[in-house]
Every structure is written in C-alpha cells, then in structure tokens.
Amino acid sequence: DAGVIQSPRHEVTEMGQEVTLRCKPISGHDYLFWYRQTMMRGLELLIYFNNNVPIDDSGMPEDRFSAKMPNASFSTLKIQPSEPRDSAVYFCASSLQGAPRYTFGSGTRLTVV
Amino acid sequence: AQSVSQHNHHVILSEAASLELGCNYSYGGTVNLFWYVQYPGQHLQLLLKYFSGDPLVKGIKGFEAEFIKSKFSFNLRKPSVQWSDTAEYFCAVTPSGNTGKLIFGQGTTLQVKP
Numbered sequence: 001d002a003g004v005i006q007s008p009r010h011e012v013t014e015m016g017q018e019v020t021l022r023c024k025p026i027s028g029h030d031y032l033f034w035y036r037q038t039m040m041r042g043l044e045l046l047i048y049f050n051n052n053v054p055i056d057d058s059g060m061p062e063d064r065f066s067a068k069m070p071n072a073s074f075s076t077l078k079i080q081p082s083e084p085r086d087s088a089v090y091f092c093a094s095s096l097q098g099a100p101r102y103t104f105g106s107g108t109r110l111t112v113v
Numbered sequence: 114a115q116s117v118s119q120h121n122h123h124v125i126l127s128e129a130a131s132l133e134l135g136c137n138y139s140y141g142g143t144v145n146l147f148w149y150v151q152y153p154g155q156h157l158q159l160l161l162k163y164f165s166g167d168p169l170v171k172g173i174k175g176f177e178a179e180f181i182k183s184k185f186s187f188n189l190r191k192p193s194v195q196w197s198d199t200a201e202y203f204c205a206v207t208p209s210g211n212t213g214k215l216i217f218g219q220g221t222t223l224q225v226k227p
Contacts (some may be wrong), residue, residue, distance in 0.1 A: 033215065043217040056214065078200040091156065093215075099166060102147075102215055 004105035006092050012111045018080040021108045026095030034077050035091040082112045115140045117206050118202040119218035134189040134221050136204035146187040151217050196227045
C-alpha cells in the first residue's frame with residue numbers, strides 16, 4: 001500500500017491565483033480529512049468526508065476554500081483566490097470506519113507570495 | 114466542544130533524560146486517544162493509541178502513555194530520550210466509535226541535546 005498520496009509536495013504561487021491541492025486516500029478507507037498546519041494555529045481540521053460526502057466543513061476558513069471528493073480515490077482542496085495568510089502545510093488523512101487509525105499524507109507546503 | 118490541551122509548547126532535554134509531556138482533553142463521553150510524532154520535514158506518524166482496556170499503553174520507540182479518566186489526561190512518557198526523538202509531538206482525541214473529527218492539541222516541540 002502506497003499510503004496517502006498528496007500532490008504537489010510544494011507549491012509557490014502569487015497572491016490572487018487559484019491553487020488546487022490533491023489527495024489520494026488509502027484504498028478502501030471511507031473517511032478523508034483535510035488539515036492545515038501553521039505555527040500560530042497548529043493542526044486545524046478543515047473538512048472531512050465519509051463515503052465521498054462532506055460531513056463537516058465548519059473548519060473551512062472562508063468561501064475562498066472549497067473541497068470536493070468526486071470518487072473514493074480522489075479529493076481536492078481548492079483556494080481561489082489565494083492570499084499570503086493561506087501559506088501553510090496542508091495534510092490529507094484517511095481512515096476506515098471501525099478502525100480509527102488515521103494515516104496522513106506527506107503534506108503540501110503552500111507558499112503564497 | 115471537544116478540545117485538547119498540551120501544557121508544554123517547547124521542551125529541551127539532554128540525552129538520557131526522562132520525558133513526560135502533558136495532555137488533557139475535554140469531552141464528556143468515552144474517547145479514543147492518540148499521540149502522533151512529526152519529525153522535521155515529515156508527516157505525522159502514530160506513536161500509540163488508546164481505545165479501551167489497560168490504561169497504560171505502550172507504543173513504538175519506547176514511548177508509553179497513561180490514560181487517567183478521572184483527570185481527563187493522557188500523558189506521554191519515555192524513560193530515556195535520544196537525540197533522534199527531537200520532533201514535534203501531538204496529542205489527539207476522537208469520540209469513541211466515531212472515526213470522524215480527530216482533534217489535535219497545539220503540539221509540543223521536543224529538542225534533545227546530544
């Protein structure tokens with residue numbers, strides 16, 4: 001098993017541009033989570049899905065952020081337009097109902113200049 | 114709302130010193146508890162977890178944690194740290210039986226001096 005795969009590993013973009021982060025969960029896992037990590041706020045849960053359906057998006061900072069999970073093997077987190085304060089490491093994680101062990105991806109380090 | 118509090122933000126120890134990192138959570142029901150470690154530049158890795166049973170949980174790399182229900186605590190310990198334990202440590206909680214929200218503490222940065 002390749003684990004949770006995120007792309008890109010690093011992204012540098014200019015303020016105002018659209019940014020799309022991608023995540024492939026572990027095959028068979030039915031939960032997918034997006035977290036944001038910053039020095040100031042630590043690890044924040046942005047949104048999570050169960051069976052491709054968004055369950056809780058209360059952590060999404062504002063309307064500039066959106067997330068989708070079109071199928072069981074792929075999810076995206078989009079920021080449009082991006083701002084310098086969005087600079088952070090974004091982690092994706094997946095888990096399986098009844099076996100609460102969360103596996104994290106390597107993260108995407110986003111820098112908005 | 115559920116929350117997790119880690120008391121120490123930055124800990125500096127010499128090699129062979131003993132380690133204890135505090136973690137308290139607020140939640141009225143039964144919980145699953147986790148400690149994750151993040152080595153510099155890497156993703157989070159599970160150190161240990163508690164679901165039920167023996168409140169003293171042993172994890173990888175010589176770490177252990179004790180669940181004290183009356184104190185809502187799940188402190189992480191290691192008798193003798195090594196330089197390679199330098200990392201950030203996160204305590205996390207999720208309601209038992211629910212693989213939904215995994216709520217993290219703020220993290221503790223451990224620096225071990227050789």
